[in-house]
Amino acid sequence: MVNLTKSQPAPDCLVAEQAKSNGSVRNCPEVRERLRVDFYEKCYLCERHDIPMEIEHFIPHKGDKTLEFDWLNLFLACGHCNRAKGTQLDLLNCTNPSDDVLRQLEYQYSAENLSSKISIDALNDDVRVRNTAHLLTTIFNSTSGEGKMYSPKLRSKLGEEIQRLETTIESLLARKQEGFETSDDYFALQHHLSIQSPFFAFKYWFLRRHTLYSLEFQDLLAQAPLPAF
Numbered sequence: 001m002v003n004l005t006k007s008q009p010a011p012d013c014l015v016a017e018q019a020k021s022n023g024s025v026r027n028c029p030e031v032r033e034r035l036r037v038d039f040y041e042k043c044y045l046c047e048r049h050d051i052p053m054e055i056e057h058f059i060p061h062k063g064d065k066t067l068e069f070d071w072l073n074l075f076l077a078c079g080h081c082n083r084a085k086g087t088q089l090d091l092l093n094c095t096n097p098s099d100d101v102l103r104q105l106e107y108q109y110s111a112e113n114l115s116s117k118i119s120i121d122a123l124n125d126d127v128r129v130r131n132t133a134h135l136l137t138t139i140f141n142s143t144s145g146e147g148k149m150y151s152p153k154l155r156s157k158l159g160e161e162i163q164r165l166e167t168t169i170e171s172l173l174a175r176k177q178e179g180f181e182t183s184d185d186y187f188a189l190q191h192h193l194s195i196q197s198p199f200f201a202f203k204y205w206f207l208r209r210h211t212l213y214s215l216e217f218q219d220l221l222a223q224a225p226l227p228a229f
């Protein structure tokens with residue numbers, strides 16, 4: 001999960017839909033388009049980007065029209081995460097700048113444990129941090145219901161993406177050592193280190209744990225829109 005900014009003002013069609021007796025946010029193409037841009041086409045929970053997305057209500061509206069059509073309450077999530085979250089309350093809000101979502105949770109990834117379990121740990125005792133860590137851990141490690149099928153695919157996608165990051169880093173270091181041109185690798189690495197990149201939170205924590213990489217790429221890290229370690 002990464003911090004995102006909701007564009008303003010709210011799409012006009014929301015007011016019109018709210019006024020209808022059978023109105024729906026799904027009837028507003030502008031809502032979906034704006035969410036797609038604001039959320040970089042990623043699910044805000046799992047950060048996957050290559051699957052169909054749904055409009056999700058961060059605070060469940062339960063028939064409350066104000067919450068149902070409140071632009072700030074509309075998020076972009078994949079179907080799996082939308083259903084895993086359900087009506088849960090008291091979670092970190094990635095669109096609230098005072099919730100530092102990237103650094104209040106630690107993402108533990110290693111190629112060896114991909115087939116078993118991925119840890120996402122709360123770094124403080126705040127109830128919203130703990131709830132969010134628990135939800136994300138469930139999303140990545142479900143063993144029952146619909147998640148039993150989805151979670152292994154999600155971990156596999158994550159593994160592929162981290163593998164691509166590692167390959168890029170290794171290639172860049174090797175070419176640099178040999179004195180070869182490295183601009184393509186730098187460009188690829190810069191893409192991985194941008195917030196719109198899939199599974200960015202895992203990449204951020206991956207680099208944090210690899211101090212050698214962090215030192216090697218400090219110039220690039222300083223330029224990238226990556227929050228300071």
Ligand SMILES: [Zn+2]
Pocket residue numbers: 043044045046047048077078079080081082
């Ligand atoms: Zn998702």
